[in-house]
Amino acid sequence: SQQGEEDPQALSIQEGENATMNCSYKTSINNLQWYRQNSGRGLVHLILIRSNEREKHSGRLRVTLDTSKKSSSLLITASRAADTASYFCATETGANNLFFGTGTRLTVIP
Amino acid sequence: GAVVSQHPSRVICKSGTSVKIECRSLDFQATTMFWYRQFPKQSLMLMATSNEGSKATYEQGVEKDKFLINHASLTLSTLTVTSAHPEDSSFYICSARDPSGRAFDEQFFGPGTRLTVL
Numbered sequence: 001s002q003q004g005e006e007d008p009q010a011l012s013i014q015e016g017e018n019a020t021m022n023c024s025y026k027t028s029i030n031n032l033q034w035y036r037q038n039s040g041r042g043l044v045h046l047i048l049i050r051s052n053e054r055e056k057h058s059g060r061l062r063v064t065l066d067t068s069k070k071s072s073s074l075l076i077t078a079s080r081a082a083d084t085a086s087y088f089c090a091t092e093t094g095a096n097n098l099f100f101g102t103g104t105r106l107t108v109i110p
Numbered sequence: 111g112a113v114v115s116q117h118p119s120r121v122i123c124k125s126g127t128s129v130k131i132e133c134r135s136l137d138f139q140a141t142t143m144f145w146y147r148q149f150p151k152q153s154l155m156l157m158a159t160s161n162e163g164s165k166a167t168y169e170q171g172v173e174k175d176k177f178l179i180n181h182a183s184l185t186l187s188t189l190t191v192t193s194a195h196p197e198d199s200s201f202y203i204c205s206a207r208d209p210s211g212r213a214f215d216e217q218f219f220g221p222g223t224r225l226t227v228l
Binding site: 033035040041042043044045048088090097098099100101102103 | 144146152153154155156159201203205216217218219220221222224
């Protein structure tokens with residue numbers, strides 16, 4: 001399966017703390033993307049990092065990519081209660097298909 | 111960003127009936143759309159890639175005769191779940207790529223359709 005794995009499966013932190021989620025994948029990729037999904041809702045695209053990039057920032061989000069280890073991390077700084085959601089990484093291969101990781105359920109406690 | 115809509119957002123049907131779900135790109139033309147299925151508390155699984163004007167490409171293990179995909183125009187793809195059974199109950203999400211847009215490698219996701227088969 002091309003599906004990636006994320007850890008932790010669930011993460012609970014206090015508001016203001018940082019949250020780090022990790023994603024590992026198996027095949028070569030064109031890019032890796034992170035998405036957020038609130039319970040029972042659609043996906044919100046957060047950030048895309050290409051295979052030749054190592055780090056990317058967007059607001060309170062920081063994404064790293066290590067293609068040698070086939071892994072990526074998503075850091076959310078100064079978390080807020082509104083950040084509570086499930087976060088998925090997704091890898092895009094040469095076939096232009098997206099394969100999603102198993103997801104991390106983040107709970108930010110006010 | 112580009113907008114993708116789905117209709118209906120929620121559908122409940124009896125076992126044995128067929129259900130059609132629509133996916134529309136509202137402000138761009140999408141030659142390729144994707145259909146995903148998500149079971150509760152699980153990740154999204156790609157079901158098929160829908161290509162405008164040609165047959166869909168199905169992922170391994172997805173029955174093409176059960177999940178009929180039609181991509182008749184550049185803004186509309188439909189997924190029909192035929193002879194639905196309770197195990198088909200799931201959250202179905204479509205996405206589309208805007209090849210003319212700046213974010214050419216980004217997929218834009220619809221809000222999803224929750225199917226419940228009784």
